[in-house]
Amino acid sequence: MAWxxxxxxxLDATGEKKVxxxxxxxxxxxxxxxxxxxxxxxxxxVCPKCEKHFRIDARARLAQLLDDDxxxxxxxxxxxxxxxxxxxxxxxxxxxxxxxAETGLTDAVINARGKLNGRPVIVSAMEYSFIGGxxxxxxxxxxxxxxxxxxRTKTPLVIVSASGGARMMEGVISLMQLAKIxxxxxxxxxxxxPYISVLTDPTTGGVTASFAMLGDLNLAEPxxxxxxxxxxxxEQTIRQxxxxxxxxxxxxxxxxxxxxxxxxxxxxxxxxxxLDFMAA
Amino acid sequence: MRASSSRGxxxxxxxxxxxxxxxxxxxxxxxxxxxxxxxxxNGDTRKMDSQLKTQQELEKIAEQLAKLEALPGQNEDTRGQxxxxxxxxxxxxxxxxxxxxxWLKIELARHPQRPHTLEYIERIFTDWSEIHGDRGFGDDPxxxxxxxxxxxxxxxVLGTEKGRDTKQRxxxxxxxxxxxxxxxxxxxxxxxxxxxxxxxxxVDVTGANPGVGAEERGQAEAIARNLRDMSRLQVPIVTAxxxxxxxxxxxxxxxxxxxxxxENAMYSVISPEACAAIMWRDSSKKEFAAEALHITASDLDxxxxxxxxIREPEGxxxxxxxxxxxLLAESLHKNLVQLKTIPIPQLLAARYDKFRxxxxxxxxxx
Ligand SMILES: [Zn+2]
Numbered sequence: 001m002a003w004x005x006x007x008x009x010x011l012d013a014t015g016e017k018k019v020x021x022x023x024x025x026x027x028x029x030x031x032x033x034x035x036x037x038x039x040x041x042x043x044x045x046v047c048p049k050c051e052k053h054f055r056i057d058a059r060a061r062l063a064q065l066l067d068d069d070x071x072x073x074x075x076x077x078x079x080x081x082x083x084x085x086x087x088x089x090x091x092x093x094x095x096x097x098x099x100x101a102e103t104g105l106t107d108a109v110i111n112a113r114g115k116l117n118g119r120p121v122i123v124s125a126m127e128y129s130f131i132g133g134x135x136x137x138x139x140x141x142x143x144x145x146x147x148x149x150x151x152r153t154k155t156p157l158v159i160v161s162a163s164g165g166a167r168m169m170e171g172v173i174s175l176m177q178l179a180k181i182x183x184x185x186x187x188x189x190x191x192x193x194p195y196i197s198v199l200t201d202p203t204t205g206g207v208t209a210s211f212a213m214l215g216d217l218n219l220a221e222p223x224x225x226x227x228x229x230x231x232x233x234x235e236q237t238i239r240q241x242x243x244x245x246x247x248x249x250x251x252x253x254x255x256x257x258x259x260x261x262x263x264x265x266x267x268x269x270x271x272x273x274x275l276d277f278m279a280a
Numbered sequence: 281m282r283a284s285s286s287r288g289x290x291x292x293x294x295x296x297x298x299x300x301x302x303x304x305x306x307x308x309x310x311x312x313x314x315x316x317x318x319x320x321x322n323g324d325t326r327k328m329d330s331q332l333k334t335q336q337e338l339e340k341i342a343e344q345l346a347k348l349e350a351l352p353g354q355n356e357d358t359r360g361q362x363x364x365x366x367x368x369x370x371x372x373x374x375x376x377x378x379x380x381x382x383w384l385k386i387e388l389a390r391h392p393q394r395p396h397t398l399e400y401i402e403r404i405f406t407d408w409s410e411i412h413g414d415r416g417f418g419d420d421p422x423x424x425x426x427x428x429x430x431x432x433x434x435x436x437v438l439g440t441e442k443g444r445d446t447k448q449r450x451x452x453x454x455x456x457x458x459x460x461x462x463x464x465x466x467x468x469x470x471x472x473x474x475x476x477x478x479x480x481x482x483v484d485v486t487g488a489n490p491g492v493g494a495e496e497r498g499q500a501e502a503i504a505r506n507l508r509d510m511s512r513l514q515v516p517i518v519t520a521x522x523x524x525x526x527x528x529x530x531x532x533x534x535x536x537x538x539x540x541x542x543e544n545a546m547y548s549v550i551s552p553e554a555c556a557a558i559m560w561r562d563s564s565k566k567e568f569a570a571e572a573l574h575i576t577a578s579d580l581d582x583x584x585x586x587x588x589x590i591r592e593p594e595g596x597x598x599x600x601x602x603x604x605x606x607l608l609a610e611s612l613h614k615n616l617v618q619l620k621t622i623p624i625p626q627l628l629a630a631r632y633d634k635f636r637x638x639x640x641x642x643x644x645x646x
Binding site: 078082087089137144166169170171178179184186187189190206209211214227228229233242243255256257 | 333491492494496500503505507528532547568572574579583585
């Protein structure tokens with residue numbers, strides 16, 4: 001039996017490398033140290049040796065942010081109708097079916113109502129493993145409904161982004177979600193309901209260029225890739241190697257694009273503190 | 281994936297020659313089916329889905345043939361048959377290479393002689409006074425903004441400008457705006473709002489500039505802010521997509537009460553080339569990507585993502601720029617006149633509802 005296994009897995013739809021781990025130990029891709037899985041779990045999936053923040057799924061995120069892992073999900077039953085009948089090397093409908101089977105979700109986001117250190121909140125958490133967390137008509141609608149629900153009930157909103165951007169298999173339909181969500185956020189802004197945007201690894205493209213950058217506070221986890229254009233696109237355009245740390249959270253902080261870089265264990269207290277400031 | 285395909289090859293290499301004969305007749309059979317289906321499409325070039333499928337099937341057959349060729353111990357006969365099948369595949373492939381109606385439109389949208397924003401401004405408006413700079417970083421020549429008069433009325437005009445000759449193109453960064461371009465656009469929209477003047481935006485942009493500086497200065501933030509603030513700008517906004525509507529870089533100046541699109545313009549979440557490179561791992565599949573993405577004016581109209589298609593002169597806007605400008609002006613005028621009769625609160629509610637209801641392609645599971 002393999003007690004240690006690291007598969008440098010296949011490329012997913014966004015070209016990001018997935019690292020799958022099995023067994024009791026994992027190797028940190030940053031510091032190359034071997035970590036006991038249990039230690040990693042106890043440390044919120046952050047490497048205890050180098051502070052590398054491993055990607056976590058939407059359910060783990062909700063469990064970490066919401067008190068006692070108690071929350072109620074809503075709008076979890078929307079399914080894409082594949083408006084373009086898109087087919088590349090594989091049909092979009094089969095990609096959807098596969099992602100649905102693998103994640104148990106209908107699309108790349110979960111809306112939840114719960115409490116964050118005792119304060120009622122609405123959290124939309126994106127699921128990166130669902131077609132790269134990409135945003136099509138379902139993600140756009142589900143997030144818009146979370147925004148509307150926050151506005152209707154005057155409940156602070158937290159959106160945790162993890163996305164390669166718009167879902168190209170829904171073409172311009174996915175592009176229009178940017179306008180829809182941003183318009184809904186304008187209304188939430190006018191209603192003076194707090195909105196905290198949390199950017200996690202990775203947050204790029206149309207998600208960054210809409211709701212992820214529109215928080216009253218835009219927070220990011222350390223080391224997250226955050227940008228508009230993907231690093232490969234930029235590299236191809238300028239035909240140069242990109243500087244070390246380019247488009248990482250710390251880079252954005254330095255350039256004034258983030259309000260704070262907050263480590264995973266501090267995220268919940270930071271948001272709670274911000275909500276105290278913002279709530280009347 | 282690599283592991284499974286190499287496994288496939290090694291199995292094939294061990295197969296006896298009899299199996300390879302079987303595989304060959306299998307490939308032949310598949311090819312005949314593809315040929316028959318392609319012939320049955322009756323020259324209907326709109327049937328691109330079938331074209332795409334045909335292309336994919338041909339690739340699979342070619343792959344099979346290549347594997348067969350690699351097998352040892354084949355006689356003259358088999359090799360000749362494989363060669364014949366290769367030729368049939370090539371023949372069909374060359375028929376597939378004929379540009380589609382969609383691709384011809386895209387070439388028109390990007391035509392080097394197609395009228396650009398400044399040319400339309402010159403032809404449509406009077407008393408143009410350009411406004412520069414974002415008051416933060418600099419002036420972005422890829423985005424032009426200014427006060428103008430439109431059939432006697434004061435309007436704020438803004439749009440992306442690609443530049444005509446090489447020098448201009450470089451100066452204008454090929455019309456790829458940086459964050460300061462989007463911030464300038466929003467700044468002038470707020471001036472228009474303060475003085476109750478309508479906004480007209482003209483979009484012809486490959487996309488927002490992907491670059492180190494653009495990222496450092498917050499390209500995403502600039503676009504996001506425009507999307508949010510345009511949705512609540514308290515004056516009428518009319519947008520015309522005149523050439524390329526390149527994703528977020530276009531939408532950032534297109535959250536409008538009326539979004540018009542010229543007949544041969546395109547509007548897409550990603551360029552066909554980039555989509556092909558990602559999804560097909562081959563940028564030469566751009567025509568398939570263009571087809572699959574549904575990016576023409578009629579596609580956008582069908583999806584309810586635009587309000588009106590503006591007719592172009594026969595052969596495209598570049599064949600008669602004066603006529604194209606006149607058709608554009610007519611449509612802008614008609615829409616502005618309608619919008620000006622609507623009280624601002626209703627206008628904003630309608631703008632919100634329009635984007636709220638747009639692109640709702642989902643169903644609810646029980
Ligand atoms: Zn580590």
